[in-house]
Amino acid sequence: MGLSNSKKDSMLRKTIYDFIVNDIDEKPIKLSNYQGKVLIIVNVACSCPLTRRNYNQLNQLYSKYNEKGLEILAFPCNQFYNQEAGSNEEIKDYVKNDLKAKFNLFSKINVNGKNACDLYIYLRFKSSLAGKNIDMNFGKFLIDRQGNVINYYKSNQDPLSFENDILSLLNQ
Template identity: 50%
Template sequence: MAEEVTKSIYDITVKDMNGNDVNLSTYSGKVLLIVNVASKCGLTHSNYKEMNVLYEKYKDKGFEILAFPCNQFAGQEPGSNEEIKEVACTMFKAEFPIFDKIEVNGKNAAPLYKFLKTQKGGIFGDGIKWNFTKFLVAKDGKVVERYAPTTSPLKIEKDIQKQLEA
């Protein structure tokens, strides 16, 4: 059986923190920043802080951040969904959606990440290198840009504005 070809991010269904299916078509027409997150990474504090700033500023203008916890990098997201929610929502005050923990690399990589990587490969091949790799998705569901883990979310703001105005 051949793997079905995903044409758009809106063909993909993911799970929320409670295990419920969420079809990404729910976000059709919005500009998305998709990020693989971790609670215990050196980049965690600054990324959550800056993503909150962007979210607060643009959430009413058609912008959404989708965070996917992942434990594939130095075991920096070892907790359960409840523990992850505690860190993200209580400690870091994240209001944007945080989904079920997934894998972003390897044979068990989530379909969403397989799709993102085929759309925008990284400098060193397609694999996700670390926590907080960011993908910017246009309103039509096409991946427009991929950013390194060390790229600060606020540095992406101009690109987000450009997509919101498109």
């Protein structure tokens, strides 16, 4: 990935709550706003074959557990097969109106490579990926209420398949 040792060390000393990301309207959002919540952080794409199933299941989880402390942070990414080619405005319109997502949608980012978002560099190093690249759309990171990366679920793992893991963290 080409990170210098000092950049890597600096990144690993951070917590998830140190990051500021832009929402889909380009408004800066401090992740410290989510302190005490269980988070699913997921890279999404509107034109991926996995889109409808993942959004449907993420919507189900959000509706069921948001009041208990679950937040879902979705980051559009166009690094896989050009499946998120639209502008932030087009993505927002499709996701909110067609896919009916109620959870948080952020500005389009890169999750891999030299232009990867710092948050994703951090997540990749703090998870079972151990700094390796995300392989596809809908890779999901599960974060506990203290901001620890608990697990990474590959794109082929449905969100409902780890519902028990979410429940366990919500009940802690």
